[in-house]
Amino acid sequence: MTAKKVLSEKVKALFALKVSGIAADLEVPGFAFFCGDNRLMDVDEVADLSHELESLLASLLSSKDPTDLSSAAFMATKDFFGNLSQKVLMRGGRVEDVVRYTQTLQLALIDALAKNSGIAFGQSRSVLVYFTGIFNELIMAVFGAYLEEREHTLQAQQAELKETATPITEIWDGVLTLPIIGTLDSSRTMLVMEALLNRISKDHARTVVMDLTGVKSIDSQVSHHLIQMVRAVQLMGSDAIITGIHPEIARALVSLNIDFTNITTRASMSDGLKEAFVRMGITVSH
Amino acid sequence: MSIPGLHLTQIGHGDFLLDPSKSLNIRDRDSLIERVTAHLLQARAARLYYDLSDLALIDPLYYAWLDALARAARVVNVTMICIGMQPSAAFALSKFMSGKPAFQTALAIDGWHK
Numbered sequence: 001m002t003a004k005k006v007l008s009e010k011v012k013a014l015f016a017l018k019v020s021g022i023a024a025d026l027e028v029p030g031f032a033f034f035c036g037d038n039r040l041m042d043v044d045e046v047a048d049l050s051h052e053l054e055s056l057l058a059s060l061l062s063s064k065d066p067t068d069l070s071s072a073a074f075m076a077t078k079d080f081f082g083n084l085s086q087k088v089l090m091r092g093g094r095v096e097d098v099v100r101y102t103q104t105l106q107l108a109l110i111d112a113l114a115k116n117s118g119i120a121f122g123q124s125r126s127v128l129v130y131f132t133g134i135f136n137e138l139i140m141a142v143f144g145a146y147l148e149e150r151e152h153t154l155q156a157q158q159a160e161l162k163e164t165a166t167p168i169t170e171i172w173d174g175v176l177t178l179p180i181i182g183t184l185d186s187s188r189t190m191l192v193m194e195a196l197l198n199r200i201s202k203d204h205a206r207t208v209v210m211d212l213t214g215v216k217s218i219d220s221q222v223s224h225h226l227i228q229m230v231r232a233v234q235l236m237g238s239d240a241i242i243t244g245i246h247p248e249i250a251r252a253l254v255s256l257n258i259d260f261t262n263i264t265t266r267a268s269m270s271d272g273l274k275e276a277f278v279r280m281g282i283t284v285s286h
Numbered sequence: 287m288s289i290p291g292l293h294l295t296q297i298g299h300g301d302f303l304l305d306p307s308k309s310l311n312i313r314d315r316d317s318l319i320e321r322v323t324a325h326l327l328q329a330r331a332a333r334l335y336y337d338l339s340d341l342a343l344i345d346p347l348y349y350a351w352l353d354a355l356a357r358a359a360r361v362v363n364v365t366m367i368c369i370g371m372q373p374s375a376a377f378a379l380s381k382f383m384s385g386k387p388a389f390q391t392a393l394a395i396d397g398w399h400k
Contacts, residue, residue: 197373237392
């Protein structure tokens with residue numbers, strides 16, 4: 001058994017309205033929030049937006065059940081606000097602007113409907129409750145789009161960071177170089193290892209020269225990860241050459257009892273490359 | 287030659303390729319090692335290439351099998367070379383392995399050099 005919704009006279013009148021000619025009233029909040037100093041939209045764009053919104057609201061209010069938040073008409077309105085939020089954020093706007101616009105729009109809409117119909121919707125508690133429910137959901141859609149956009153931005157930044165943290169270059173056919181600069185912590189070492197192993201597999205690299213000139217300090221855990229990285233490279237069938245180990249790092253590795261017996265080291269990147277060429281039978285002449 | 291779970295093919299003078307299939311039962315490793323080494327001895331093999339390209343992960347049990355096979359091959363004067371190890375398998379293996387493995391590694395058959 002389904003409970004029948006009891007609607008007040010004002011709400012019934014609202015749902016019976018033929019909504020039209022309110023686009024100009026809906027433009028006002030758009031001008032205030034998007035055409036000010038921030039210049040997120042131009043006047044024509046706000047006008048188009050308001051016309052689209054008028055048509056969406058007309059569809060919602062004339063739908064079979066305007067209180068149904070899962071109806072196609074409501075979902076279309078929700079998508080409109082989600083897209084608007086995304087558009088504003090992509091243009092450098094703030095989520096607060098879209099939220100304030102949506103809140104102001106609610107009041108502008110009630111005033112416009114009252115003005116056009118001559119019914120005092122603004123003084124009806126049930127009409128206000130209905131619109132508050134609808135607009136709260138729309139604000140949620142705005143926040144949803146904002147969070148999604150933020151998530152995309154963070155993912156893009158992480159991907160960029162990953163790319164710059166692992167500048168693997170194929171310097172010669174089958175020879176990869178990996179200069180490591182900055183602090184080498186466990187998560188970064190794992191990141192570097194993943195990228196390096198995948199690159200070896202992709203390029204069929206026979207030798208990898210890892211240059212630690214830019215690494216100033218190393219701890220026990222990281223040195224173990226480094227050894228693990230070299231071991232994984234060797235397991236894939238490539239040679240690993242470590243270059244540019246600072247005296248402080250050499251001392252730290254000794255005091256940490258790290259076994260470098262099966263690892264080839266060279267003083268500098270150029271020595272490492274020479275060793276890689278010798279192993280591959282390549283002669284470079286001046 | 288086909289041993290249950292393993293395909294052993296001669297690919298050149300003294301070179302053999304060992305291709306494991308999904309039906310390989312490494313719990314039966316003693317019998318498998320005996321059959322492989324018997325064939326290598328008979329064929330006067332020098333190198334045994336073990337193809338790992340279809341293996342996404344190597345666990346300690348599988349590593350023990352590879353280690354035992356490599357050591358057995360060395361006893362009959364055959365060098366075992368694991369080829370085509372996937373990045374995920376190399377990563378997993380490097381985490382629990384300590385020291386040098388009993389087998390050698392190469393990217394592919396033609397990538398191995400003494």
